[in-house]
Amino acid sequence: MTTTECDNQYDNQYDYDVVVAGAGPVGLFLACELALGGARVLVLERLTEVDETIKAGSINVPTAVALYRRGLLPEVTAVWEAALARMSASGGAGKLPPKFAAHFAGIMLDPDLFDGSDPVWADLGPAGDTGLAVPQAELERILARRAGRLGVELRRGVEVTGFDADDAGVTVRTGEGGVRAGWLAGCDGGRSTVRKLAGFDFPGTDPEITGYQALVRLTGAERLGRGWNTTDVGTYVHGPFPGRILTVEFDGPPADRTAPVTAAELEASLRRVSGVPEVSVTEVVTATRFTDNARQASTYRKGRVLLAGDAAHVHSPFGGQGLNLGMGDALNLGWKLAAVVRGRAPESLLDTYTAERHPIGAWVLDWTRAQIALMRPDRHARALRAVVTDLVRTTPGTTHLVDRISGVRQRYDLPGTHPLTGASAPDLALADGTRLGERLHTGRALLLDLADDAGLRAHAEGYGDRLDVVTAACPDRPGLKGLLVRPDGFVAWAGDEPGGDGLAEPLERWLGIRQAAGRP
Incomplete structure (x- = not known):
């Protein structure tokens, strides 16, 4: 059978090749990659608008490089430059940051201690010089526009309520009726409906913290420390721009993660952790709760159903790994699934998705667990934190942590002995003037x-x-x-x-x- 005949066979069999549940950045990036590979894609999103809740605020090196390789770097850079202008206008720092501005468990890393002489940092091309602070909502808008240009159909206000999967495909049920597709990709977040209905195992560790991240209006904040602060109760963050706060308390998970976050709730937590009784929260612009629940699906595929992003793994937000981990999932899965649905590759190609992405996800979960251990307020954890702080204040210590946080050394275990095999390709400058x-x-x-x-x-x-x-x-x-x-x-x-x-x-x-x- 020729490639064209295969394509026609798939065209006639389904309404869409792939239905993607969830139009966050991961779902939209996956949809873009699928469409780029020739698949017909429908994205279903229960929300009617982009979620403006404060969430992830930065992208790491692999994500920046992936966006560069798809021609999206100028749009990302424009968002970053606009954010800098807003920070400057509001009294925040209005200059470009160092090559990184990172922390490990709230222990800030000194850019002057970072040794960037390793060639891996020189091989990044334009993506290596890009400011990496990009709000999640803005990234979602960039990807939604690209999905539209690629012909992806996006239906907002439509929730996946169920599905029936068989050997030939998936019938996805929604409030607007059913859709027949070859495959279903669950990119619908940490409480994924797709994951639960499909029966994926989701083992891991239970939460021990309640955390808040918010943008608020404050009074009486003069005594709050700037940046990350560790106290006898927990951890809090004030800044880098006016009104941004974060608190962490080791009092177990919240009773209700879904209830609206109130000004009184934020104020009480900030007062407890900071020890500043006069600070008041007068208005909540945007706020969210989080925990350190750390779980990962044992496999990212069950038959015709696949998972990516938070649907496949959840963890605390420390280190800013969550969004980036999901973007990596989408990049890895998209071209493989597109090749399978167009009949250009055997279904066994999808086995490499879990094989390649699961180890990276497992590392991220342990990376966040280690940070929680160092943030605990007990004496043993504080003694260990002092030891780690001393190591961080060395060039080898800072360099190691930056390398890991940035994702610059991520690679896959691929067959072959050449040092470049399995690594992200260096952005070679070619003699014809291209990269x-x-x-x-x-x-x-x-x-x-x-x-x-x-x-x-x-x-x-x-x-x-x-x-x-x-x-x-x-x-x-x-x-x-x-x-x-x-x-x-x-x-x-x-x-x-x-x-x-x-x-x-x-x-x-x-x-x-x-x-x-x-x-x-």
């Missing part, structure tokens, strides 16, 4: 021929529009002859010798079986 990242805007795999090697290029024959082939020298990497970069930007093969030895296997693994000459 590698710019060549990934199409969402297709990239075979980069750096030595004008006909033998290397011959391996690409039969992969049609699944693969872009670029021949261009890279003066900065004279020993590197070629790279095979997956659609998600990770290196599947790299070679330092001519001819493309060992290239055939990763091509077939990630792009499917090549077509015979003369067939599409």
Whole structure:
């Protein structure tokens, strides 16, 4: 069967190839990646508008690089610059921050102690110089606009109420009727309806904190410390812009996570933790509760149902990992699922989704658990915190934490012995004036021929529009002859010798079986 015949078969079988439940950044990014790969996508979102509640406020290096590779970096940069202007107008810091402004369990990291000499930091291209503070709601708007340009259908105010999955597809039930699709992707948050109805295991550890993050109007705040503060009761944050507060108390989880957060509730928590009795909350602009509930689905796929983002894993927000972890899920899953639904790759390709993403999710959960342990107010935790603080105040300690928080060293365990295999592709500056990242805007795999090697290029024959082939020298990497970069930007093969030895296997693994000459 030809690729075209496969496409027609899938076109006739379903209303949509994929239904995505949830139009947060993860669901929208997944929808964009699916559409880029040729899938017909419907996104269902129970909310009628973008949620303006204060949530994630930054993106890490892998997310910034992914957005750059899809041509979205200018829009993200514009949001950051507008935020800087607002901060300056409101009395906050109006200058660009250092390359990072991070903490570990509220222990601030000193940029002057960071050693960025490792080549991995030099290989990021324009994404490495971008301010990373982007409110979640603004990122959602950017991705919604892109989804629209790619032909994704988004229905707001429509909630998934149930579904029936079988070997051939999924019938998704909503208040507006049923939809038949090949696949259902649950990107519907930590209390995911899709995850619960599908029966995914969700093991983990129970919460021990109640946390609040809010933007409020305060009086009597002169005695509040700026930034992160640890007290005998818990932790609180004041700033970096006026009215932004965060509190953490080790008194167990809240009785009701869904109840509106009141000014009195925030004021009481801030007074208890800070020890400043005269501080008052006169108005709540936006507020949310959180806990350190840390759970992860044992697998991210059950038959025709898949999970991504908070639907697959939940944890405390410390370190700003949640949004970024979900964006990585979407980037990894999107091109693979698109290839399967279009008949261009076997269903077994989806097995690599859990295999590659689950270990990173497990690390994030433990990373946040470690921070909770250091934030506890008991004497043992405070003694350990003092030891860790001393380590953080060294160049190796700060550098290690920045490397991990930034995500710059994330990689997958892929077959191959070359040091680049499994890593995010370096943003090589090519002799034709382009960069590698710019060549990934199409969402297709990239075979980069750096030595004008006909033998290397011959391996690409039969992969049609699944693969872009670029021949261009890279003066900065004279020993590197070629790279095979997956659609998600990770290196599947790299070679330092001519001819493309060992290239055939990763091509077939990630792009499917090549077509015979003369067939599409």
